[in-house]
Amino acid sequence: MWLDRYKAILCDLDGCLISGRRVMPGAGELVAYAGSRLWILSNNSTHTSASLAIELDRMGLPIHPSRLILAGATAVDLIARENAAARVAIHGTADIVNYAAAAGLTVSDRQPDVVLLTRDPGFSYARLNLIIRQVEQGARLVVSNTDATHPGADGYPVAETGALLSAVKASLPDLDFLCVGKPNSYLYERVLSQLPGRLDEFLAIGDSAETDGKGAEEIGISHILIGASEAARYTSLRQVLGMTQEQDDVHA
Ligand SMILES: [Mg+2]
Structure with missing residues (x-):
């Protein structure tokens, strides 16, 4: 073959x-x-390799976590590698927050060095304003990906990180950020x-x-x-x- x-x-x-x-x-x-x-x-900016491997296995796709390279978790790894002592505000799932804490990063919304934006199911008007404030105060913005949507469980598109990023960009037109994903x-x-x-x-x-x-x-x-x-x-x-x-x- x-x-x-x-x-x-x-x-x-x-x-x-x-x-x-x-x-x-x-x-x-x-x-x-x-x-x-x-x-x-x-x-994918929702899961870690470990949690996604479990879901894929349930779907009949057994893939070792070490073979799952995901944008959200990779963004965390990148931040930890550049500065292991960084304070990071994470706008994302509990999976990503826990992964960052396990990597030794200090996860905090107060005076962060880095703002990590991933697919955040808790995104809101208040959260948007918090991100704007954190970036304006000098935190570096890292985003997992710029995809606007991904397919949801029922087939309808669900908003991905890029859609949330668009809201931040609309508020801060000169926004500078690093994108980790493809x-x-x-x-x-x-x-x-x-x-x-x-x-x-x-x-x-x-x-x-x-x-x-x-x-x-x-x-x-x-x-x-x-x-x-x-x-x-x-x-x-x-x-x-x-x-x-x-x-x-x-x-x-
Ligand atoms: Mg695809």
Whole structure:
């Protein structure tokens, strides 16, 4: 099979392996085929690798947490690596807050050095004003990703970090921030640092030209796009794996 030549397959999560709570066609087969060669690179800012691994396992996709490279947790790691003593205001899920505390960071809304914005289910008018104040007082803003939405459990889009960031940007038009998620290189670098090799031994799979495609191109890894978009060469992972010549209805 043509995928055999790759040392690592860097696959996106939403729209590739799952969509909401639905397992996409060929996802289970890719997990079984690629085993530990499969790395999931996702702009997910809700979970840690450990909590997402449990959810994926329940969906029949057993993937080791060490193979789940997620934007929210990676942002925490990046902040901790740059300054282990940083005070960080975290606007995000309890999972991300706990992960940051476990990494040794001081999580506090008072006089933070860094503001981390991820998908924050508690986002509100008051929270928006708090972020504005923290940034205006000099805290550096780090965001997990700039995606506006991701597919919710019932198939409807739910607001992602980018939607919350838009509210902050509307209030502070000259806002400066660091984005950790795709298309930026941080998630890819985490794989490459653990798995030295030639770039042509890696393949990225995604469903978004703007994040998955652009990110892989910029770091120099070849990629294929799947899904319903015009740029996609395959409709599904089933086609990628050569299980069918037919187009899967990815909207089903
Ligand atoms: Mg996707």
